[in-house]
Amino acid sequence: MKATVKKYGLxxxxIALVIFFLxxxxxxxxxxxxxxxxGYTTMAVSLIPIYFGIKHYRDYENNGAVNFKEGFIIGILIALCAAIGFAIIDFLFVSYIYPEFPQDYLAYSIDNINASDIPADQKIKDIADAKEMMKTxxxxxxxxxxxxxxxxxFGIIISLISALTLQRKSN
Known part of the structure; x- marks a missing residue:
């Protein structure tokens, strides 16, 4: 199991590091x-190895069998690797490459609030809330x-689905 998790986790x-950064x-x-x-497409693509990791373990390392628990654990560990990759790139990107991102996103949010059809007093409250959230x-x-x-x-969800669909009892 360790070899499969290492291989597919890597x-x-x-995938997370390269595609998300690009x-x-x-x-x-x-x-x-x-x-x-x-971003969401990149998340989905980086989590594809969960399915193939569980399938590889079942077909090549465990004599064609994998129970739900084993499959789910493999999937979770692979998802953990993808999540770490996304976190690293996000941190580095916002810290060093595009440090203006939070302010630019706040401006985008304020523009969306102003363009909405909600009452003016609600807009003022929503803008104040957005500014406060950005500070925090x-x-x-x-x-x-x-x-x-x-x-x-998302990795947990994909792990659940993959473990359910790939589980197979030994003969």
Missing amino acids: YALG GLYFGKELSFKTQEVI YGTPSFGAILMFSMVFI
Whole structure:
């Protein structure tokens, strides 16, 4: 099991590091909406090794059998590798490559609030809330933790689905 987790965990980590970095670096000029789509797509692609890792373990290391628990553990550990990759890149990107990101995203959020059809007093409250949240949560460390959490949660879901679909009892 360790060999499978290392191999496919490194695949997930590598995919996360390379594709997420490329998406962030070359996507800086794109709209935040487009960047969001690229980010979620990158998450999905970096978590593909979960399925293939569980399948590899079942087919090549465990004589064609894997129970749900084993598959889920393998998936979680591979997801952990991808989540770490995303957190590292997010932290480095916001700390060194695009430190203006929190302020730019706040401006984008304020523009969206102003363009919405909500009453003026609600807009004022929402803008104040957005500014307060940015003071509290707009740090590279928090962004990295948030990115780690999102990828890991998606990884748990993919691990559950993969472990359920790939489980097979030994003959």
